[in-house]
Amino acid sequence: xxxxxxxxxxxxxxxxxxxxxxxxxxxxxxxxxxxxxxxxxxxxxxxxxxxxxxxxxxxxxxxxxxxxxxxxxxxxxxxxxxxxxxxxxxxxxxxxxxxxxxxxxxxxxxxx
Amino acid sequence: xxxxxxxxxxxxxxxxxxxxxxxxxxxxxxxxxxxxxxxxxxxxxxxxxxxxxxxxxxxxxxxxxxxxxxxxxxxxxxxxxxxxxxxxxxxxxxxxxxxxxxxxxxxxxxxxxxx
Numbered sequence: 001x002x003x004x005x006x007x008x009x010x011x012x013x014x015x016x017x018x019x020x021x022x023x024x025x026x027x028x029x030x031x032x033x034x035x036x037x038x039x040x041x042x043x044x045x046x047x048x049x050x051x052x053x054x055x056x057x058x059x060x061x062x063x064x065x066x067x068x069x070x071x072x073x074x075x076x077x078x079x080x081x082x083x084x085x086x087x088x089x090x091x092x093x094x095x096x097x098x099x100x101x102x103x104x105x106x107x108x109x110x111x112x
Numbered sequence: 113x114x115x116x117x118x119x120x121x122x123x124x125x126x127x128x129x130x131x132x133x134x135x136x137x138x139x140x141x142x143x144x145x146x147x148x149x150x151x152x153x154x155x156x157x158x159x160x161x162x163x164x165x166x167x168x169x170x171x172x173x174x175x176x177x178x179x180x181x182x183x184x185x186x187x188x189x190x191x192x193x194x195x196x197x198x199x200x201x202x203x204x205x206x207x208x209x210x211x212x213x214x215x216x217x218x219x220x221x222x223x224x225x226x227x
Contacts, residue, residue: 035218042118042205042220043156088155099146100207100216102156 004089004103012109019076021106023089024069030092032065032072033100037086046074046087081112115139116208118219125226130194133222135206137187140217142208145189147181150203150221162189186211196226 004025013019025032031050035043049056049065049072056063062075076083086107090100115138125131135145144163148156160176162168162183170176180192189208193200205221 040203040221040223043207043218045218099144099158099161101158102148104155107153 004091004101006087006089006103006106008106009104010107010109012111013079015079015081015110015112017079019079019083019108019110021074021087021108023072023074023103025072025089025091025103026070027091027094029067029094032063033090034061034063034072034074035088035090035102037088037105039085043088076108079108079110081110084108084110116142116206116217116219118204118206118222120222121220122223123225125196125224127197127226128195130192131196131224132190132192133204133206133224135189135191135208135219137208137210137217140208140213141186141211142189143186143211144209145183146207146209146216147179147189147191148205148207150205152203156205159191193224196224198226200224201226 004023006023031048033048034046037043047058047063049063060077065072086105088105089103093099117136119134147159149159150156158171159174160168160170160181162181164183164186168181183189203221207216207218209216
C-alpha cells in the first residue's frame with residue numbers, strides 16, 4: 001500500500017499554541033500535499049510542496065519535506081479554535097494513475 | 113475557483129435498494145474522476161478511478177458489480193451502490209482532475225446510511 005502514516009493520530013492543544021503534525025510515506029514522490037477536512041465535510045487543499053523544496057510557507061502554515069527520510073511535517077502557528085479539523089498528507093500515485101494516496105490523518109482539536 | 117459538486121450530500125436508503133451519488137465538475141472539464149470511501153475517523157481510501165468514456169479502474173478489494181461507476185461526460189461521474197447493506201454506510205467523496213490545469217479538486221462528500 002502506498003498509504004502514508006501520520007502522527008500523532010490525535011492532537012489537542014490550547015488556542016494560541018503551535019501544532020505540529022508529521023507524515024511519513026513509502027515511495028519516491030514528485031510532490032506532497034496537505035489537506036484539511038472538517039468533520040463530515042470534503043477536503044480543502046492547503047499546500048503543495050515539491051520534491052526539490054525543503055520548506056514552504058503559507059500564512060500560518062509551514063510545511064517541511066525531507067525526501068531522504070520520506071517524511072513531511074505541517075506546522076500551524078498561533079492556532080485558533082477554527083483550526084480544529086483533521087489534517088491529511090497525500091502523495092501522488094507514481095504509477096501514472098493520477099490519483100492521490102492519503103495518510104492516516106491527524107485529528108487536531110484546538111481548545112478555546 | 114473550481115468547484116466539484118456532489119449530490120446528494122446525505123442519503124438514507126433501505127437495505128437491498130440501490131442509491132446513486134453524482135459528482136459534477138461545475139466550471140471545468142474533468143478527464144479523470146476519483147471515488148473515495150471514508151469510514152468515521154479514518155482516512156480516505158481510493159475505490160476507483162474513472163476516465164471519461166471508458167470503464168472505471170477499481171482498486172483491489174472493491175467490487176465493481178456492487179459499486180457501479182459511470183463517467184458519461186467530462187463533467188459528470190456517478191457512483192451507484194447496488195443492493196446496499198448497512199456495512200456500505202460510509203462517507204463517499206469524489207475528486208476531479210482538471211483537464212487543462214491538472215489540479216485535483218474535491219467534492220464535499222456524500223453521507224450514505226443504509227438501514
